[in-house]
Amino acid sequence: PALSEGWSAEKDFKAVGTLSAATQRNLEAVGPHFLAHARRKRHHRTFSEDERI
Amino acid sequence: MSDETNGAPERFAIGISFGNTSSSIARINPEGKAEVIANEEGDRQIPSVLSYIDGEEYHGTQAKAQLVRNSQNTVAYFRDYLGKDFKSIDATPCHNSAHPQPQESTVAFSIVDTASETPSTVTVSEIATRHLRRLKQSASDYLGKEVNAAVITVPTDFTEAQREALTASAKAAGLEVLQLIHEPVAAALAYDARPEATVTDKLVVVADLGGTRSDAAVLACRGGMYSILATAHDYELGGASLDKIIIDHFAKEFIKKHKTDPRENARGLAKLKLEGEGARKTLSLGTNASLSIESLADGIDFGSTVNRTRYELLSNKIFAQFTGLIEQVIQKAGLDVLDIDEVIFAGGASHTPKIAQLARNIFSEKTQILAPSTFTGAINPSELAPRGAAIQASLIQEFDKEDIEQSIHPMVTATPHLKNAIGVEVTSAETVEFQPLLNAETALPARRVAQYNAPKAGGDVFIRVCEGVREIKVTKPEPKPKEEKPKTEGDEDDSDFDSDEEEEEIREIVWKTEKPIAELAVKGVKAGSKVELMIHVNADLGLQITAREVGGQNAVRGAVQAA
Numbered sequence: 001p002a003l004s005e006g007w008s009a010e011k012d013f014k015a016v017g018t019l020s021a022a023t024q025r026n027l028e029a030v031g032p033h034f035l036a037h038a039r040r041k042r043h044h045r046t047f048s049e050d051e052r053i
Numbered sequence: 054m055s056d057e058t059n060g061a062p063e064r065f066a067i068g069i070s071f072g073n074t075s076s077s078i079a080r081i082n083p084e085g086k087a088e089v090i091a092n093e094e095g096d097r098q099i100p101s102v103l104s105y106i107d108g109e110e111y112h113g114t115q116a117k118a119q120l121v122r123n124s125q126n127t128v129a130y131f132r133d134y135l136g137k138d139f140k141s142i143d144a145t146p147c148h149n150s151a152h153p154q155p156q157e158s159t160v161a162f163s164i165v166d167t168a169s170e171t172p173s174t175v176t177v178s179e180i181a182t183r184h185l186r187r188l189k190q191s192a193s194d195y196l197g198k199e200v201n202a203a204v205i206t207v208p209t210d211f212t213e214a215q216r217e218a219l220t221a222s223a224k225a226a227g228l229e230v231l232q233l234i235h236e237p238v239a240a241a242l243a244y245d246a247r248p249e250a251t252v253t254d255k256l257v258v259v260a261d262l263g264g265t266r267s268d269a270a271v272l273a274c275r276g277g278m279y280s281i282l283a284t285a286h287d288y289e290l291g292g293a294s295l296d297k298i299i300i301d302h303f304a305k306e307f308i309k310k311h312k313t314d315p316r317e318n319a320r321g322l323a324k325l326k327l328e329g330e331g332a333r334k335t336l337s338l339g340t341n342a343s344l345s346i347e348s349l350a351d352g353i354d355f356g357s358t359v360n361r362t363r364y365e366l367l368s369n370k371i372f373a374q375f376t377g378l379i380e381q382v383i384q385k386a387g388l389d390v391l392d393i394d395e396v397i398f399a400g401g402a403s404h405t406p407k408i409a410q411l412a413r414n415i416f417s418e419k420t421q422i423l424a425p426s427t428f429t430g431a432i433n434p435s436e437l438a439p440r441g442a443a444i445q446a447s448l449i450q451e452f453d454k455e456d457i458e459q460s461i462h463p464m465v466t467a468t469p470h471l472k473n474a475i476g477v478e479v480t481s482a483e484t485v486e487f488q489p490l491l492n493a494e495t496a497l498p499a500r501r502v503a504q505y506n507a508p509k510a511g512g513d514v515f516i517r518v519c520e521g522v523r524e525i526k527v528t529k530p531e532p533k534p535k536e537e538k539p540k541t542e543g544d545e546d547d548s549d550f551d552s553d554e555e556e557e558e559i560r561e562i563v564w565k566t567e568k569p570i571a572e573l574a575v576k577g578v579k580a581g582s583k584v585e586l587m588i589h590v591n592a593d594l595g596l597q598i599t600a601r602e603v604g605g606q607n608a609v610r611g612a613v614q615a616a
Contacts, residue, residue: 012574013611019570019594020520022469025280027496028238029461030445031245033252033277037496038460046498 066202066231066450067192068442069185070239071219073132073146074264074292074401076101076184078192079439081447087243087440089433092191098401098435099191102129102150103183108168112187121323124150126164130265131184134160134177136218143288146265149323153177159218181222189228202229204446206236206438208261208268209284231449231457236261237270238279239441240399243432244423245277246444252277254492255394260379260412261438262402264292267375269382271393273470273494280470280496283386290374292333292402298368299329299359303344307355315350324349336361337404365407375402376411389525390416391562398424403434469592471495473520473567477586479505487521487564490588500589504603507578514575514584516600520567528559573600573609591615 027034040046068079068087075098082088089097096114104116104127111119119127130146131153139155147153151162160177167173192200205223207216211233220230237259244250254275261268267290271282303325304316315321328344335342336359345356365372383390396412403409409424416422425431432440449457459465476489490501507514575584582602589597594615601608 012576012609013598014572015570015611015613016572017520017568017570018613018615019475019590019596020472020567022497022594023472023494024467025282025470025494025496026463027466027468028235028272028279028281029232029466030234030238030279030441031242031277032448034279035448035460037278038465041465042459 064202064229064450065196065198065200066204066446067196067200068206068239068439068444068446069188069203069228070206070236070438070442071132071181071185072101072263073130073266074101075099075435076188077436077439078188079436079443080192080196081443087246087443089436089439090192090195092188093194099188100129101132101184102127103180103187104128105164105166108166110166110183110187112184118327120150121320121327124319124323126166127151128162128164128175128180131162131177131180133266135181135222136212136215146293149319149326178218178222178225181219182225185223185226185228189226201227202231202446202450204232204234204442204449205230206239206442207233208266208286209235209237209270209281210268210286231446231452232461234442234445235270235281236268236399236438237272237281237284237397239439239445240397240437241272241274241279241441242444243437243440244395244397245274246441247432249430253394254495256282256388256392256494257395257397258379258383258393259397259399260375260403262291262375262398262400262405262408262434264401265289267291267378267400267402269378271382271386271388273492275492275495276499278496280468280494282388282494283382285378285382285385287374287378290371290378291400292330294371294374295333295368295402295405296326296330298371299333299364300325302359302364302367303329303332303355303357306357307349311351311353313350315355318350321350332359333364334404336364337406368407372405372408372411375408376415379412380415389560389562390420391525391560392523393420395421395423397437398422398431399434399437401435468496469594471497471499471590473522474564475570475588475590475596476519476521476564477505478517478519478566485566487519487566489521489523489564490586491590493522495590497590497592497594500587502585502587504583504585507580507582507584507602510580512578514578514602516573516575516584516586517569518571518573518586518588518596518598519569521564522567523562523564526561526563528561530558570596571598571611571613573598573611575600575602575609578602578605 070077079089091097092099099113100117102116104111104119127150129150134142144153151164153160161174163172165172223230240259257272259270266288268286270284273280324346332342332344340361343358347354349355406426409427413422423431474489474493475491479486479488490503585603587599596613599610
């Protein structure tokens with residue numbers, strides 16, 4: 001996708017919308033990826049923080 | 054036996070699948086693979102049956118054989134009675150064994166389980182405890198070490214009371230229940246834990262076709278995490294429905310020859326059931342099955358054969374119910390067969406080749422049907438749930454009890470999921486196409502990275518991050534030879550297949566941009582290079598977006614606040 005003529009924004013980034021509301025669902029507490037997710041959530045870590053540990 | 058370390062006994066866990074018809078035990082072997090353990094009789098699918106003669110307890114296949122001569126003191130099909138009151142249970146499966154009866158708030162069986170003549174009343178919880186104790190013993194004997202903990206699989210519709218009753222029964226059998234996991238998720242995990250499997254975003258249907266009931270579930274697998282989107286249950290459909298076809302077939306043959314119906318005699322029916330089930334299982338492997346029963350009715354021996362074609366013809370209606378259950382659960386999830394990436398066949402009745410073949414016809418070419426007859430790398434459908442449980446057991450057995458409880462707490466599992474897909478618009482020539490990067494139903498927070506080809510000439514690249522929805526585009530067949538359809542280029546690949554199915558309408562998934570989220574520009578990209586885009590969605594629906602040329606230094610980043 002090429003840049004169209006005359007498009008400009010501060011720092012080349014422009015927010016134009018927001019996400020639709022999410023649906024609340026239950027994750028299945030199974031598998032290594034869930035356990036990693038649970039660990040992040042319990043310790044309030046982000047992805048990159050988690051990777052560093 | 055148990056090694057005492059720091060006062061607390063060491064935990065040694067296995068995976069157990071506990072079914073109405075049969076149960077299995079599994080562990081992770083030293084090579085790190087899940088392995089189903091055979092009991093001392095060599096059975097990997099151990100019938101969930103207990104039987105008593107002269108105070109001696111029989112279990113598994115031995116107990117099942119007692120259904121013919123000692124049916125009153127044989128307990129079978131009891132799992133679904135755990136934690137239920139008498140009024141809410143369906144006692145049909147127990148017609149040919151010890152009958153369930155009310156006992157205070159629970160269900161019990163009246164059986165002679167001691168050397169004395171008087172029957173004792175044994176609650177279903179106690180029966181489950183005895184069954185689990187035998188399973189634990191078999192696993193301990195095989196592993197040469199006392200097993201004291203387990204992850205047990207349960208159906209998705211198990212109530213809290215049933216879960217508590219099962220946990221209590223297991224505890225009484227000397228097993229600490231680390232976690233109860235859902236059967237379809239265990240099956241999905243068994244496949245995804247294979248070393249050759251890669252973590253992808255996919256929608257999976259798990260068809261668990263059991264002995265006396267069948268369950269289907271749609272799972273969204275996103276980044277290796279599972280969410281159940283819909284479930285469907287049929288409490289009358291299963292391998293037993295297929296056994297009945299075989300039983301009726303042979304009974305009719307017997308009547309033709311000898312003018313008596315072996316089904317009217319309890320013992321005759323029990324024999325037919327036992328042998329009929331064997332014949333049905335043989336037909337899943339071979340094209341012919343023979344059956345021979347001594348003294349079936351009126352002292353007459355009976356021997357006959359049936360071939361698979363005949364059996365499949367007779368079972369058409371039942372097969373249609375199995376596939377109907379699968380279609381029903383997809384509909385319940387608000388999805389189309391085109392959305393499904395994988396169909397996992399689990400449970401004993403899934404060995405039937407015809408069922409998987411019929412499912413093959415329902416789904417598109419790209420959908421993987423994971424059953425022995427349609428996929429060479431398929432795992433034995435009977436072993437999926439115990440393997441999944443064993444994998445989970447090995448993951449959490451080192452954890453403290455508190456850790457496990459906190460991790461599976463609703464605070465952690467209740468998670469916002471994306472309603473729509475997030476992706477980018479890709480412009481090629483005149484068409485604008487939406488390419489999803491994060492799929493709908495992705496649990497948040499989530500992060501995805503993708504690379505896109507920059508225009509050949511290089512220059513400035515414009516990225517538009519959008520929300521998209523998928524639609525099913527139906528193209529009606531045209532009377533004259535196909536013309537190139539106006540939209541997407543992907544259609545060209547399909548044109549080869551069109552010629553012989555001109556009659557059918559063509560259904561395909563197309564993506565439509567729902568609403569734009571953010572626009573970014575990466576300037577001065579070299580010719581032929583790629584642009585990497587990373588999208589991070591927070592649990593509060595805020596986004597961080599980063600884009601840069603692959604190998605480049607300057608990144609464009611920005612954040613979008615939640616609504």
